[in-house]
Amino acid sequence: MTPKAPTPLRPVGPRWAKRLLRWLHPEGTLEEVEGDLDELYAYWHHRSGKTQATLRYLLNVVSVLPPFVRRRKRKEEYLPTHNLTTAMIRNYFKIAFRNLIHSRAFSLINIFGLTLGITCSLLVFLVIYHETSYDKYHKNADRIYRVETVNNTDADAHPGTYTELGDVLKDAPEFETVVPVWNEGGRGLSIPATGDFFKERIFFVDPDIFQLLDYQWIAGDARSALSQPGQVVLTESYAKKFFGTTNALGKTIHYDNKQDLQVAGVLKDYPLNTNFPFDVLVSLATLKRVNSDYDSHGWTGFGDNYQIYTLLKPGFRPGQLEKRFHDIQVKYQQDPKTVENQRFILNPLSEIHYAYNLSGRQANARLLDILAVIGAFVLLIACINFINLTTAQALKRAKAIGIRKAVGSSRLSLIYQFLTEAGLVTFLATVTSVLLAGIVLPSIAGMMGLPLKAEDLFTWQTGAFLLGLMGLATLLAGVYPAFRLSGMSSLWALKSNRLPQGERSISLRKGLVVLQFTVSMVLVSCALLVNRQLSFFQNADIGFNKNAIITVGLPENNPEKLHLFRTQLMESSQIKDLTYSFNSASAESNWMQGIQYRENADIREVKTQMKMGDSHFLDTYGIQLLAGENLRDTDTLSASSKVLANEVFLQRAGISSPEAAIGQKVYFGDGSQFATIAGVVKNFHVNSLHQKIDPTLIQVVPRHFYQAGIKLKSEKPTTETIHTALALIEKSWKKTFPNQVFEYKFLDDTLAQAYQNETRTAQLIETSTLIAILIACLGLFGLATFAAEQRTKEIGVRKVLGASVTSIIALLTRDFLKLVFLAGLLASPIAWYAMSQWLQSFEFKIEISGWIFTLTILLMAGIALLTVSYQAIKAALMNPVKSLRSE
Amino acid sequence: MARTNLGEFEETILLMVAILDGEGYGVTISQALEEHTGRVVTFGTVHNTLIRLEEKGFVRSELGGATNERGGRRKRMFQITAYGSRTLREAQQLREELWRLVPPNALKLGGI
Numbered sequence: 001m002t003p004k005a006p007t008p009l010r011p012v013g014p015r016w017a018k019r020l021l022r023w024l025h026p027e028g029t030l031e032e033v034e035g036d037l038d039e040l041y042a043y044w045h046h047r048s049g050k051t052q053a054t055l056r057y058l059l060n061v062v063s064v065l066p067p068f069v070r071r072r073k074r075k076e077e078y079l080p081t082h083n084l085t086t087a088m089i090r091n092y093f094k095i096a097f098r099n100l101i102h103s104r105a106f107s108l109i110n111i112f113g114l115t116l117g118i119t120c121s122l123l124v125f126l127v128i129y130h131e132t133s134y135d136k137y138h139k140n141a142d143r144i145y146r147v148e149t150v151n152n153t154d155a156d157a158h159p160g161t162y163t164e165l166g167d168v169l170k171d172a173p174e175f176e177t178v179v180p181v182w183n184e185g186g187r188g189l190s191i192p193a194t195g196d197f198f199k200e201r202i203f204f205v206d207p208d209i210f211q212l213l214d215y216q217w218i219a220g221d222a223r224s225a226l227s228q229p230g231q232v233v234l235t236e237s238y239a240k241k242f243f244g245t246t247n248a249l250g251k252t253i254h255y256d257n258k259q260d261l262q263v264a265g266v267l268k269d270y271p272l273n274t275n276f277p278f279d280v281l282v283s284l285a286t287l288k289r290v291n292s293d294y295d296s297h298g299w300t301g302f303g304d305n306y307q308i309y310t311l312l313k314p315g316f317r318p319g320q321l322e323k324r325f326h327d328i329q330v331k332y333q334q335d336p337k338t339v340e341n342q343r344f345i346l347n348p349l350s351e352i353h354y355a356y357n358l359s360g361r362q363a364n365a366r367l368l369d370i371l372a373v374i375g376a377f378v379l380l381i382a383c384i385n386f387i388n389l390t391t392a393q394a395l396k397r398a399k400a401i402g403i404r405k406a407v408g409s410s411r412l413s414l415i416y417q418f419l420t421e422a423g424l425v426t427f428l429a430t431v432t433s434v435l436l437a438g439i440v441l442p443s444i445a446g447m448m449g450l451p452l453k454a455e456d457l458f459t460w461q462t463g464a465f466l467l468g469l470m471g472l473a474t475l476l477a478g479v480y481p482a483f484r485l486s487g488m489s490s491l492w493a494l495k496s497n498r499l500p501q502g503e504r505s506i507s508l509r510k511g512l513v514v515l516q517f518t519v520s521m522v523l524v525s526c527a528l529l530v531n532r533q534l535s536f537f538q539n540a541d542i543g544f545n546k547n548a549i550i551t552v553g554l555p556e557n558n559p560e561k562l563h564l565f566r567t568q569l570m571e572s573s574q575i576k577d578l579t580y581s582f583n584s585a586s587a588e589s590n591w592m593q594g595i596q597y598r599e600n601a602d603i604r605e606v607k608t609q610m611k612m613g614d615s616h617f618l619d620t621y622g623i624q625l626l627a628g629e630n631l632r633d634t635d636t637l638s639a640s641s642k643v644l645a646n647e648v649f650l651q652r653a654g655i656s657s658p659e660a661a662i663g664q665k666v667y668f669g670d671g672s673q674f675a676t677i678a679g680v681v682k683n684f685h686v687n688s689l690h691q692k693i694d695p696t697l698i699q700v701v702p703r704h705f706y707q708a709g710i711k712l713k714s715e716k717p718t719t720e721t722i723h724t725a726l727a728l729i730e731k732s733w734k735k736t737f738p739n740q741v742f743e744y745k746f747l748d749d750t751l752a753q754a755y756q757n758e759t760r761t762a763q764l765i766e767t768s769t770l771i772a773i774l775i776a777c778l779g780l781f782g783l784a785t786f787a788a789e790q791r792t793k794e795i796g797v798r799k800v801l802g803a804s805v806t807s808i809i810a811l812l813t814r815d816f817l818k819l820v821f822l823a824g825l826l827a828s829p830i831a832w833y834a835m836s837q838w839l840q841s842f843e844f845k846i847e848i849s850g851w852i853f854t855l856t857i858l859l860m861a862g863i864a865l866l867t868v869s870y871q872a873i874k875a876a877l878m879n880p881v882k883s884l885r886s887e
Numbered sequence: 888m889a890r891t892n893l894g895e896f897e898e899t900i901l902l903m904v905a906i907l908d909g910e911g912y913g914v915t916i917s918q919a920l921e922e923h924t925g926r927v928v929t930f931g932t933v934h935n936t937l938i939r940l941e942e943k944g945f946v947r948s949e950l951g952g953a954t955n956e957r958g959g960r961r962k963r964m965f966q967i968t969a970y971g972s973r974t975l976r977e978a979q980q981l982r983e984e985l986w987r988l989v990p991p992n993a994l995k996l997g998g999i
Contacts, residue, residue, distance in 0.1 A: 010958075032950065033934060035960030036913030040930060043918070063931025070935040073942065 011045040012038060013057040024065045028072045033064050083413040092420035099397070099421060106389050107425065109782050113775045114429035114477070117382025118469060119436045120771060123444055124375030125465050126437075126456055131363040133273045134353040138214045140311055143176075145318055145346035147308040152341050159356045160304040161344065164297045168328055169310065174321055177311040179208045182287055182294070183358060184305065188555060188740050189280070190254040191242050198242070199741035202255075203278045203358075204287045212311050213276060219249045220265025229285040232261040238279045239266045255282070256555075257739065259290050272451040275349075275357040299332055304356065310346070318346035361449060364757055367764075374768045377519050379473065381772055384512045385779035386422065386477035391484060391509060392786040401485055414486035422478025426470050434466070447763050449756070510819055513783065516776040517823030517860060518830070523769040525831035525856045526838075529848060530762040533839065536689075536846050537755050543684025543693075544585045545622035548712040549747035551584055552729065555740040557705040568732035569710065574725040576713045579620040580705040581613035584747055586685050588754060595697065596667040597653035606652045609686050609694040612704040618644075618681065620711045627658035628679030635678070635700045642678035642699075649695035650680060666697065675699065688754035689844040709747070773860075777867045780816060784868040788812060788875035795875050796883035808876035813868045820864045824857035831856075892943060893974055899924065900936045901975055904946055905967045912951070912962040913937070937965060945971030 012018075018034070025033060037060060044053035062068070100107045135141055147165065148157045166180035182204035190197040210222040218236055225233050232253055239248040246266055253261045261282060270277065287294050312318070325344040333339050347355075354365050404414065438454050445452035456462065554562070562580055569575050582591060595608040611617070615633045618625060626647070635642040645653075645661060655661045658680035667674045675697075686696050712725055726744065733742045752759075788795075795808055832848060839845045893901070903919045904911045911919075917933050920926055940946045951964040967975075 029934075029938075029963075031960045032913065032963040033930075035957035035962060036917075036934075037930060038957055038960070039914045040917065043914070060930035063929035064934055065931075068931050068935075070938045072938050 010038075011042055011050070011053070013041045013061075014054060017058055017061045021061050021065070025069060026066075026071045029069075037061065037064075083410065083416050088413065088416070089420075092417050093424070095417060096421040096424045100424065103393060103396075105785070106393055106782060109778050110386050110389055110425050111429050111432065113382045113385040113778045114426060114473060115432040115436060116771050116775050117379040118426075118429055118433040118466075118473065119440070120378040120768065121375045121469055122433055122437045122457075122462070122466065123441070124371050125469075126441070126452055126462065127371060127444075127448060127450060128368050129461060129465075130273060130450055130452055130456070131353065131368055134363075135274055135276070135349050137271065137273075138212075138349070140212070141349055143312045143314065144212060144349040145310055145312060146349070146352060147310060148345050148347050149302060150343050150345055152343060157345065157347070157355070158302070158304060159347075160302045160306050161308055162299050162302045163295060163306055164299055164332065165328070165344070166308050167296075168332065169308065172324055172328075174313055174316045174324060175310050176313045177208050177211045179206055179212050179309045180284060181205050181209070181307050181309060181358070182284065182305060183307070184291070186553060186743075188256050189242070190257070190739055192252055192254055193243070196242070197739050197741060199743065200238075200280050202280050202282055204282050204284045205278075206284050209278075209281070209309075212309055215270075216268035218246055218266040218268055220263075222265075225265035226281060226283040227285075228264075229283055229289060230259065230261055231264040231283040231286070233265040233267060233281040234263060235267050235269050235279045237269050239263070255286075255290055259286060261286070275352050275359045277359050307358075312346070318348070321346065367757065367761060370761065371764065374523070374764065377523075378768055378772055378775065379469075380476075381516045381519055381775045381779075383473060383476040384516050385775060385782070386425070387480050388509050388512055388779055389782045389786075390418075390422075390477070390481040392783060397485075398488065401488060405488075411486045415482040418482035418485060419474065419478045422481070423470075423474045426473045426477065429473075430466055430470050448760060509783065513776075513780065513816075513819050514823045514826065516772075516779060517820050517864070518827045520769070520772045520776045521824055521827035521856050521860055522831045522834065523765060523772050524859065525827065525852055526835060527762070527765045527769045528852050528856065529831075529835045529846070530758065530765055530838075532846050532852075533842070534755065534758055534762050536844075537758065538752070540685075540689060540844065542586065542689075542751075543623065543682060546586075546748045546751055547715055548717050549584075549620065550710045550712070550726070550729065550744050551747055551750065552708045552710065552733070552742070552744050554580070554706055554708055555737050557703060559702055561736050562702075562705065562708075565708070565732055565736040568735065569729065572725070572728050574713055574721060574728060575710060577616050577620045577711045579614055579616035579709045579711075580702070581617055581707055581709060582611060582701075582704045583707055584709055584750070585611070585617075585621040585623065586687060586751060588688070590686065590694075592694075593668065595649075595695075597655075597664070598667065599654065604653055606649060606695050608649060609696045611686070611696055611698045612701040613698055614700055614702070614705070617698060617709075620709050621684075623684050624682040626680045626682050628662040628677070630679060631698065631700050633700060636702060641673075641675040643675045644679045644681050644698040645677050646681050646686075646693070646696040647683045648693050649697060652695045688751070690754070690842055692843050773863060777863060780864055780867045781871070784812070784816065784871040787815070788871045792875065792878070792883040795878070796880035799876075799880040800884070805873075805876045809869065809872045812872035812875060813865060816864055816868045817861055820861050821857065824853070824860065827856070828853040893945070893978060896932075897936055897940055897945075898975070898978060899926075900933065901940060901945055901967065901971055904937075904940075904965050905972065905975065909964070909966055911965045914962075916965070937963075940971070941965075944968060945974060 021034060021037070022030065037057065040060065041053055041057045044056050135144075138144065146159060147161050147169070148159055149161045150157045163180070166178055169175050169178045184202040184204065186199050187202050188197060189200055189202075205226065207223065207226040209226075215222070220233065225231060234242065234248060236246050239246045242248065242253065243251055248263045248266055251263045253263065255261050264283075288296065322343075326339075329339045329342070329344070333342070353359075353363050355362060401414065405411075434457060438457055441452055441454055441457070444450075557580070566578055566580075569578055591610040591612070593608055593610050595606050597604045597606060613631075615631050617623070618630055625644075628644075631642055631644060643666065645666075647658070650656075650658065650661050653664075653666075655664060661677050661680050664677045665674045666677065681698070683693050686694050710725075710729060712721065714721055717725070729744065730742050733740070791812070795803075795811075798808060798811075831853065835848055839848070899920065900916065903916045903923075906923075907915055907919060913930065913934060916937070917928075917930060920928065920933065937946065937948070941948055945968060946965045947968050948963045948965045950961045
């Protein structure tokens with residue numbers, strides 16, 4: 001047989017053989033093998049004719065049928081689909097942008113909501129980061145401790161301790177450095193060269209402080225500075241303040257008109273996050289010269305103004321020092337009762353910011369926790385919005401997704417697509433957040449009393465946090481829609497949008513809405529309760545009158561000067577009364593003393609608060625006298641000393657009635673001195689309302705008068721009368737105390753300071769509540785829009801059939817209101833629990849009443865109604881012709 | 888001496904892939920085999936060997952463009968990998984060394 005010329009139609013092998021091949025050959029390699037065999041057939045056909053070709057073809061087909069054929073391993077059956085090539089990524093972004101722009105309203109709601117959420121988290125981060133960064137920068141921070149004195153009976157730790165303990169510890173082998181710090185608040189400094197005078201907080205320290213804490217020197221030397229009496233070290237900005245230059249070495253400052261101080265060094269300003277805001281450091285050796293009361297070998301009493309900081313030698317843990325401290329107590333305190341009642345502990349530097357410290361600001365660890373929770377909540381609500389809106393919206397995109405799936409887009413590439421969209425929205429939100437945070441940071445910092453600045457937004461830590469947050473928000477907000485939507489069957493998606501499969505996602509969406517509103521409502525009820533507690537604080541009857549009282553700190557208590565100051569002021573018609581005292585009727589710092597009341601052989605020890613005040617104390621503060629008579633200025637501490645007691649004191653001492661108390665004796669300390677109760681006053685709050693009323697004695701002790709309380713004539717003074725009164729007080733002050741800085745405070749302001757923490761908590765909760773409600777409502781608005789759109793046809797049909805506008809509005813809002821009420825039921829117990837925990841820290845507090853929760857639910861229902869009704873009304877008013885026409 | 892996992896027929900096919908230098912696929916390889924060695928084997932043998940060679944990492948393949956003459960079906964084009972070419976070279980070297988070791992007279996037919 002001669003080979004045929006190749007026909008224009010390509011010769012093909014027998015069909016049945018081909019069918020056999022298709023049927024039996026492994027799928028993965030079918031295409032190539034079929035092609036190859038076809039080509040070979042044509043070649044054989046060309047070379048040796050049809051019969052030969054057919055025979056060889058059959059033989060070869062058999063050779064690629066099982067069991068002869070080798071299967072290509074599954075992995076290589078397909079080429080791996082590359083979803084993360086640059087081209088694909090560009091495509092993800094392109095489509096993400098298109099979708100973003102296509103559904104502008106939803107995108108804006110998403111971005112806006114996320115912006116709020118991220119801004120909240122960012123601000124919370126900044127606050128917490130700042131509060132936890134205190135004093136971390138010192139080289140030896142992990143070895144620095146403060147020696148604190150603990151009262152075993154009530155487990156109160158006092159930051160202060162005995163003055164001699166410093167010297168004693170210096171000999172102990174465990175301590176590398178021991179630095180006593182004496183804090184003297186508000187002393188007068190004058191600059192002889194210029195004649196300026198200042199009132200500053202002074203810290204008396206040893207040069208060892210420079211071994212303990214890290215300082216940078218501008219002038220002077222860490223070793224010699226502060227080693228001699230009469231030396232002072234200033235910070236850069238204080239050198240400028242005093243002398244107008246940082247070149248202040250060797251210049252003179254006059255201390256309290258008593259002592260010359262030579263500037264021995266200038267330090268670089270300390271960072272803001274330190275608990276040691278030391279601007280004026282004077283050598284400890286100077287202290288004895290300016291303060292005759294200072295006893296450097298004191299073991300009898302201690303105050304918070306004397307603190308000891310130490311650097312433990314490497315390898316020692318504070319717990320190992322119990323025995324050492326006990327030995328010191330036995331050796332020096334001697335009195336076995338004191339040894340039993342007290343102990344010393346070492347408090348690490350890292351803890352000092354959360355309790356009493358010298359910066360005058362302490363972080364409230366609980367407030368930080370609350371903040372972190374709120375930040376997380378707000379972010380969560382924002383992410384829930386994203387999830388809800390995206391899944392709701394996806395029903396509209398179902399066709400697009402269905403087509404993509406049908407043409408073979410892998411699930412992974414769809415997931416990447418959704419994550420890209422989430423990432424894009426998150427990114428835009430983050431950028432806006434940083435801007436927004438920059439704008440609101442000053443007011444937040446003011447509210448929290450924190451030295452936060454816009455620069456804090458641009459540290460690498462903030463950057464890292466934001467990156468992490470972006471990742472988290474993207475995942476939180478993107479993963480669910482990504483998996484849910486990419487998992488839709490393309491058949492359903494292409495067939496119709498009638499939501500058969502949507503059922504599940506709708507109930508999840510409902511659940512998330514309930515969660516959002518639960519969180520918002522917890523916050524709302526908390527805000528209401530915190531506010532009620534605050535107004536309770538502000539309006540509570542504290543037993544004395546805090547209005548129209550100006551307090552002025554006294555630089556000295558020389559009786560003639562005090563008398564002069566009084567006579568000058570009492571001449572004025574503006575001023576009603578004036579009292580000299582240790583502190584005001586209610587104050588943060590108090591004087592506690594053990595007082596004995598003896599009834600026959602029965603000795604009762606009463607831990608009592610001492611109020612040192614003159615005869616005008618009761619009148620000025622409006623404290624009521626129940627029995628007996630007021631003190632006289634001549635009743636000074638002596639054998640015939642007289643005191644006033646409050647009702648709590650009588651109760652503790654076991655005295656039955658105010659009348660019975662008159663003439664009774666109370667004994668001070670060791671019992672050798674006593675005073676007679678001359679009168680009984682009605683209870684007044686000597687502390688803030690966080691605490692119980694202490695047993696209190698009022699006594700005239702002129703050498704402990706540190707404050708003047710000035711009561712104005714009018715109860716509700718106008719700005720003008722206050723102004724004239726202040727001018728008058730200042731004038732008299734200048735005459736009486738020349739070269740002293742005049743500073744005044746309003747008592748009601750001072751007392752309000754005690755509730756600063758609560759005020760802050762309230763402000764924070766209020767702000768975050770507003771944000772949470774806003775975000776939740778945005779979400780609701782979005783969902784309502786979606787629901788209205790979905791049901792356009794239904795509404796049209798209903799209207800055509802005669803449904804009223806109201807019934808349609810009800811139809812659309814009912815579902816959402818149900819969710820809000822459900823959320824209310826969930827939120828109430830949570831809020832009740834949280835608030836009863838919070839209220840436990842107050843001695844005087846409000847009752848949690850049920851109407852708060854009812855109010856919250858009604859409030860939120862109202863807000864939800866308002867949010868939804870816009871869409872509902874719009875849908876209800878729509879012309880059915882329009883909604884029914886299109887298909 | 889590392890034992891390479893390359894059989895005789897595999898080596899031949901691998902050589903064909905190398906010879907065709909990027910143009911090798913089922914058809915061309917079968918034809919080249921026939922042309923250069925005169926061996927006629929079934930297509931299944933070539934196909935299976937190619938798969939095995941790829942599993943062993945001596946060749947890599949990708950589906951090339953579809954052509955009309957194949958009815959729109961794509962070809963799987965084969966290319967020798969670096970590992971494959973090294974293995975081929977080693978096999979050749981080994982043989983050459985062994986050849987050098989053969990005494991000159993050993994392969995002469997006896998008596999002639």
